[in-house]
Amino acid sequence: MLRYLARRLIWAAVLFIAVTLVTYVLFFLIPADPARLVAGKAATDADIKRAAHFIGTDRPIYVQYAKFLSRIVLHQNLGHSFANRQSVNSIVGAAAPVTASLVLGGAIFWMLLALPIGILSALRPRSLLDRASMTFVLVGISAHPIWIGLIFAYVFGYRLHWFPITGYCDVINPATDCGGPVQWAYHMFLPWATFAILFAALYVRMIRANVLETMNEDYVRTARAKGAPEWLVLRSHILRNAMLPVVTMLGMDIGLALGGAVFTETVYSLPGLGKTAVGGLFNNDIPTVEGVIVFATLAIIVFNLVVDLLYAWIDPRIRLT
């Protein structure tokens, strides 16, 4: 177990370096000078040079990267934004809760949708419900989140006035007068729904397939032969096994999505990580982008580890060695 953890942590470090390094190299390849942006519109060549020296872009890329890395490792400091000199730690710190709200709430949303629909359509294949849910899956997978977001915003926000179209309210310590759990959930409802559609569709399909497959397992027949009633067969024998891969997928998808749900955040103007990263990209603001990427990488690494540990716990056949 300890050896397993040690090996996983070493791999995590390798992954972390690979991801951040590639980002640095990509930025270096972009033919734009962040110093010019920092120096302002009317800057002279000397001004730009001074700006470049100030933000460090006059040094070779490996020096820049080494500084970035040592700052993180030694001081847990992501540096300062090129664009506005704000601390990247605080930029990411402000954006992360927004994305976390969106992703975790969205995950609950999509599981609440996908579990009953997936299970019911597996129990009644080719029924009307099954066909309807498969149509939903097709639409959910095919429709772009931007389009879904715009439609939801138009119908439920603009036309029906059921939910606000934009804005984010903090759950705790609100900076504005809009805040608290109720306002937070109220403002997040449409983003959750939008974000959840694609995943709900994918998960309905996966849960249905898993349940259908597990229903034909020999041990399910054994359970029936023992005289177990159908609800018990479903709960204790079919679902207990069919949900194993779903748990894995859920953990990995949440980890992945924490890096920023760009489309949903853009449609609903949520100041989350996705929006921050896109803004940073437009400004050639490498510290901000790297900050989001560091956070996303850590989220993925942590969630994958959690999934592995969880899996070993719920599936007795898996041993961590």
Added chain:
Amino acid sequence: MALLEVRDLKTHFRTDDGVVKAVDGVTFSVEKGQTLGIVGESGSGKSVTCLTIMGLNSKRNTISSGEAIFKGENLLTMPSNRLRDIRGNDIAMIFQDPMTSLNPVHRIGVQLVEAIQLHRDVTKKQARLRALELLKAVGIPRAERRIDDYPHQFSGGMRQRVMIAMALVNDPDLLIADEPTTALDVTTQAQILKLMTDLQEDFGSAIILITHDLGVIAEAADDVVVMYAARIAEHAPVDNLFKRPHHPYTWGLLGSLPRLDADVERLVQIRGQPPSLLNPPRGCRFHPRCPYVMGICKTVEPELGPAGDDPDHVQACHLDVETKDREAAKVLAGTMAEAS
């Protein structure tokens, strides 16, 4: 009255290609404490017969008819909650593949306790004691510790022992064993078979033993049903079947037993393939593969009835009894050389 009386049992499956008549008019009975062997090739309907009796076929595409009277009640028509009371309690079943028949995510103790508590109003503790007792009875070493192991920690033979323990845990009157030894290696097969016959004496259960292995039948069965293409070809007490087999298909099965004394290039086989049950041959279903085929075989389906003077020995073949005895003697002369 017999413990289980199956009369004209038919199980048809609706498929995209048409109706598969997997069991097509099967009649037999099982007496208390006796062992009925059902033997036949893959796809001859042996397993489906038993799954139908247990009500374990998928409801959606199955049409069953006929009767399966167990202790005076028809299993095929009773309400599903009554059938659930009987399943695992009065009739228990062991399946072919012990590797996949136990739930991989539950400890075996939990699975045994579940089987007990579904039918007995006992505490978990009492059920666990009973489970332990059964695990010991089926010869699981260090049962006190192994009861908390998961199925993947057991070998195939040990898992089948667990399955047997789980089947016997409620003292069933009838145990249906669907090829219980097929997935096991030969030494384990013998152990499991001996275990089943020993336990039968202790528990007094009747057994339906499904197999394609005539060796298993010879060792364990009292009565034998030979099935071919969803119907019964021959039904006889075990001694009669091996001494005086009446059906050419049975001869084929006996003739294809591997022999150790003769140095042969390849095993004897019954030529041809089992027929499609979507569209079985007219007349006798075995006629396309039968070396003794006559004109009548192609048009008239033979009735199941006694060939000689023994009313307990029935078969479905048009050959006259003299020819049968002559040909059977030839076949046996070949196989018995090995047995003696």
